[in-house]
Amino acid sequence: MKKITDFRLIEKKEWARSTFLLLQSDEPLEEIKAGQFVQVHVDNAQHTYLRRPISIHDVDYDNRTITLLVQRVGEGSNKIADTEINATLNMIYPLGNGFTLPEDKNEKVLLVGGGIGIAPLFYLGKMLKDKGVDFKFLLGGRSKTDLIMLDEFASVGEVLVTTNDGSLGEEGFVTQHSVWKKERFNKIYTCGPKPMMMALAKMARENDIWCEVSLENLMACGLGACLCCVENTVEGNVCVCKEGPVININKLLW
């Protein structure tokens, strides 16, 4: 069930362009699927009228916490990233559909993240690990400073890295990583910049690999009411906030 809840910020880590926020609720958490998101209310921001949709990076039911990775883009995300310890953020959650978990644990799975798009893959990786599924993370950034939380990712599964400038891992885009030549995957989950996801979707289609992408179209309500965040699919325009954000590439027109 969707809920509106205040979460208190209890831990924070900062990087140049992004921030890790560990947030705690007074009430037991609603059930959250990997790939779902929150709509965060932004207080005291003159140019920010609407809530900000942010992927859920991690969930801990015992401690009633969720984790967000927030990239500083504009006023709204900066205000959220500037939240002080013990201050609260008002959120609507959990929203959207989430990734489809594999039925068969013998599947070979690759989780491909770019930039801040790595966020929802962390919680997905934890779910896959719990199910005993064989998976790897492939994370890409422009430069090594874009890639955050790598130790935490490595504690969940094997991490492969590409950077455009070669400052960490293999040089190039995620689609150019040598793992594609060495291994055959039958499921890809991806979240990141649209050009990256488009290249992956193309690759997945050419190689007949099942693939889900997580989209981040501009959104107003987050509830499927306003019909602003639509993606044109084989089924016509669908709301990314409700029928997505996770969509199988066989429904996409790109």
Next chain:
Amino acid sequence: MVNETIKLKGLTLKNPVMTASGTFGYGEEYADFIDLSQLGGILVKGTTLNHREGNPYPRMAETPSGMLNAVGLQNKGIDYFVETIYPRIKDIDTNIIVNVSGSTIEDYCAVAEKVNALENIPAIELNVSCPNVKQGGMAFGVTCAGIEQVVTAVRKVYDKHLMVKLSPNVTNIADLALSAEASGADSVSLINTLLGMAIDAETRRPKLSTVTGGLSGACVKPVALRMVWQVAKAVKIPVIGLGGISSATDAIEFMLAGASAIEIGTANFIDPTISVKVAKGIVEYCERHNIKNVSDLTGALEVM
């Protein structure tokens, strides 16, 4: 005990708070957050004769204290509504009102006739003011002759409460309201969105696929309030006020300016529970001011 009931012709609202079309889906989207039966009414998404895919993405741009949208009446058409959606929502204990849209008089009439046959729909809101569709309503809604044509035609096929939603993108909205009244409207609701525009200077591109779109949210409230006041002075039929209402105080201001009831729109996106909070806040205001009937607020503005 404050009496919250608002009586309009053929339409009784348990309180003056309704949710505006296009901001509240079919109500179901908000059922996790509020008890829908605590609302005076729900105006469901604009419905046309045939399925409409709406405009291409991007359809939304945030603006200071508001937003622009260019959804373009995406909906699955009236037959889908009647067969699939109506059975799901017809027993919600509030007034479910269908916002009827079209591009020709025949379309409007065909949709209105089909809605007329639905027992649990006590009213329609005739949308002659959508700014996001070519020949889509606003063509009718910006001239008195256009309003007369479409309202007269729909009045002949629709015998329940007929509300006409007016466009603010006109020279004198009171004239349009008078035309709606003379053509048989039972009430007018205003304002629909204001035509606006947003540009991304970095890319030199418009932020909306349609270049222009409809402005809504707190930023439009003073304009909407002024128009409600002007229209309420001009017509005898009830006026339903909307445009940027985000609190009980906002709602009360609209009623003082002459609105018999109000609709909450974009504020639903920021706080999905705002509608019931506003209804509660109106009662508290009345208690504080010893007002017995919420309806006594209508037009109670004291102009110096």
